[in-house]
Amino acid sequence: MFAFQNKKKLLRLCCATLKQRPFLEALLEEPDVADLLRDDAINGNSELAWIVLYEFLLGSEGLKASKRILSAVGQRSSAIHRQRDALVSSGRGPVGEDEAASVPATIPRYARVNTLKTDLSTVLKQLTDDGYEIVDCSSKRMTRSKYREVVGGLDEHHVMVDGDIPDLLVFAAGTQLHTSWMVDEGHLILQDKASCLPATCLQPEPGSHVFDVCAAPGMKTSHLAALLQNNGKIWSIDKTKDRVDTMKGLLERSGVAISSVFCGDFLRTDIYDKKFSKVRYALVDPPCSGSGIIKRMDHITDEAPTDSYRLNSLGNLQAMILKHALKLPNLERLVYSTCSLYERENEAVIDEVLQSEAAEHFELIKALPAWKHRGRKGFPFARMCLRSSPAKDLTNGFFVAVFQRKSALANGE
Incomplete structure (x- = not known):
């Protein structure tokens, strides 16, 4: 196998291989080349075969691998070169550097x-x-x-x-x-502009307490801490231990001193616990389809669109989390956000929650009023919500809605 101490070099190799994927798959259409997959050194792993073939034919330093892999490729060297020449003649050869570099990069x-x-x-x-x-x-x-x-x-x-x-x-x-x-x-x-919108819209006052729900990997928690000037308290919860561990490292590196990080299911969290009694602000960024995130390799992978069953399941979960957060006893303002483009995870969730008892004492206020890109038409509250997109705003796709307690509005806050 390959031994890579340099993770950045490994990432570049994987990206370069994926960019040549059509050519590499065409190589494996030749039976004598496809026989490589049956060799014990490859053991049917097509992704490994792509990397091996890429390094053998296109790598700047040639193929550097174990003796078993070198032997497997060497035995089929003639067939690999023969198929390569045939593909080049038919116009199906490897793409050039200019073409390979033309991965969509619509956002700065x-x-x-x-x-x-x-x-x-x-x-x-x-x-x-x-x-x-x-x-x-x-x-x-x-x-x-x-x-x-x-x-x-x-x-x-x-x-x-x-x-x-x-x-x-x-x-x-x-x-x-x-x-x-x-x-x-x-x-x-390094944080996309859209990911900075939720904390900016929440705008917590220094010295206040904030609940960051589904907080990992911690970018928004670090942003909240900066807005609070490290003065106050942030309760940061996430359900996945690995992500919580990642968040702890990010917050430590960022100099965050006011976050209490814990691993747990927010829906099972007792929001009436005395320790949360001072929470005035909450940021809810629940699990979502991630359909708004621009993945630079989307056009060369097999990622399928999100199906309606999964969207409905996510929408139901998102609504439950949002309703639970709105029950925080002294909550004054809450931001709901997703990195999804789907109405089912955005406006439809807000619509459901607004019609529930959980939002009885809240109403929507306009998220970042100067922002031009608003919610989907067809919902009476659409102008209150914020959307961002690569085409209009040069960001990842995001949705933001801001709930404010009516009593706080009456007091001029």
């Missing part, structure tokens, strides 16, 4: 300045020292179309400050920031 790279460790001006100075040019849009009231034009004109040496989310930076699509020391040390957090 976003990075949130972690104000728990630094500030915007310090980060911008560091980026300038690193050779970035700051695109100044502060003096312009940009339309959405103008914003898309400016962002589309960014190159790898440009950075701009987002106009909607405080402390959010915008880089050209594909900008590689993973190796930056600022990312490693938690000064910059």
